Amino acid sequence: MANTSPTPNDAGAPLIVAQGVRKHYGSIHAVDGVDLDIRSGELFGLIGHNGAGKSTLFKMMLGLIPATSGDIRIDGARVTGRDFRAVRRTVGYLPENVVLYDNLTGLETLWFFARLKGVSPKEAGPTLERVGLAHAAKRRVREYSKGMRQRLGFAQALLGKPRILFLDEPTTGLDPEAIRGFYTTLRQLRSEGVTTVITSHILAEIQERVDRIAIMTAGKVQACGTVQDLREQVDLPLWFSVRVAKEDFEMVRTALSDLQVDAIEAHDDHVKVRCRREAKMAVIEALARLGDRVHDLTVREPSLEDVFFGFSD
């Protein structure tokens, strides 16, 4: 599937490859035959309902739980078995609802994880600074707010300059400013070549920020591609909002009469037009012919949420 969004590694080679991955718990098929290529340097989103299998797939990619069948490789190496330590040293992970140790300070928390990752504890200070927690470095985690804990969790994932980040609902508990700061950091990391796999329930938040998305339902990947690819695949209607004077409503209706338009609704100062994607350019041309009788024109593409429900319903 072509990646049309401009990434620094547009032609990035597959870095994380899942082939025929299944995880069955008795009769429950948590993950049921997933094939996925995540490319080097891309920001990849994984979305789905609760219980769709995202977290299970995440845990299998990290080698935390074994797959019932199938194969997962990071940069050609298996995530479990002999290579696991080398693979883990290249990976940063932020679990959903990260839980850290209340009795440690922020700095001590990072020292602890730095030692486990075989990283110099000297990285702790600058990493705390990067996530905006330098001021709270010597405060105990029990005094941290939920957002601060989340940022500290993100900081531990960044220790050791990982090549790959797995972030499970990373913006939970963050305020809008912190969310913006978080994505700014992700963009910086992407420009440094870091590959990020992210899950989020807040689809509006990630739709403009990720390079590609996979939609999971019932343990399967229903679709994978850029947001635009997915819009085209699911073929949802577009909405035009055409601002015209009230007396020109009929003129709009006439101009579009020969086109494949699903619906035209008149509102106070504008007309709403619904059409299929293939009629989009014809509608724009017809409206352009009306000249300055049209005061304004807005096209609303289906949101990621619309696309998501288009695939999952």
Add this chain to the structure above:
Amino acid sequence: MEIAQIATIAGKEFWDRIRNRWVLAVALVFTAFALVIAYFGAAQQGSVGFRSIDLTIASLVSLVIYLIPLIALVLGFDAIVGERERGSLDLLLSMPITRLELLLGKYLGLAAALTFSTVAGFGLVAIMLSPRLDLNALYHYFGFMLSSVLLGCAFLSLAVMLSVFAADRTRASGLAIATWFFFVLVFDLLLLGALVVTGGQWGGDALPYLLLANPADVFRILNIFSLDDVRTLYGLATVFPSSLADPWLLGLVMLAWIVLPLGIASWRFRK
């Protein structure tokens, strides 16, 4: 296996117990009990003051046999299940660490905390009593301290095993209490009951070996230095034949009680 990973986990567990004053509290409890027993152990007989090291150790053994298993089980019952229930286990396991390293790190850190408390608590009393003790008595007291450490480590190993098997902390605590009841209260009664009911027909010859199946009994046997005036304090352990009462052999049995539950825990944790 990477020793550095084990040391990192163990270091955190140990310092956590130092910082939250767990080590200090347990050491003080041991010191206080040991002092009370040494000086007031004979109060019921109408006298106070230090009598003999054999009597003191015998009294301490009957106290420690209840206390140390309980403390060890409370210390270790949530080692793994606690991390799992809090939600911090996945993050730990996403590090470049094996499950065995994590388990050993947890165990060794907790064992170090328990050992430190035991040695500091009873060691302080040894220092206070030292003017009244000869070399032989000190040797016996040292043996008592060492066996107490082994007893703690054996029950800690059982606790860590339970913490791997239990589905949640509540069940783990229930299992820990049941384990304490079984080994400390019920086990000897069962053996004794079987012996009495069968009129000594069943278990007579096997009894000494069956005692080895309980680390608390092994601890008791390890501490029989004199049978003359204290045998009533040791209960069933006095039936143990002296040929089997080699401290090295018993030490090995204690070691098995440490290694075996940890081995089972590791097998289960990997699944």
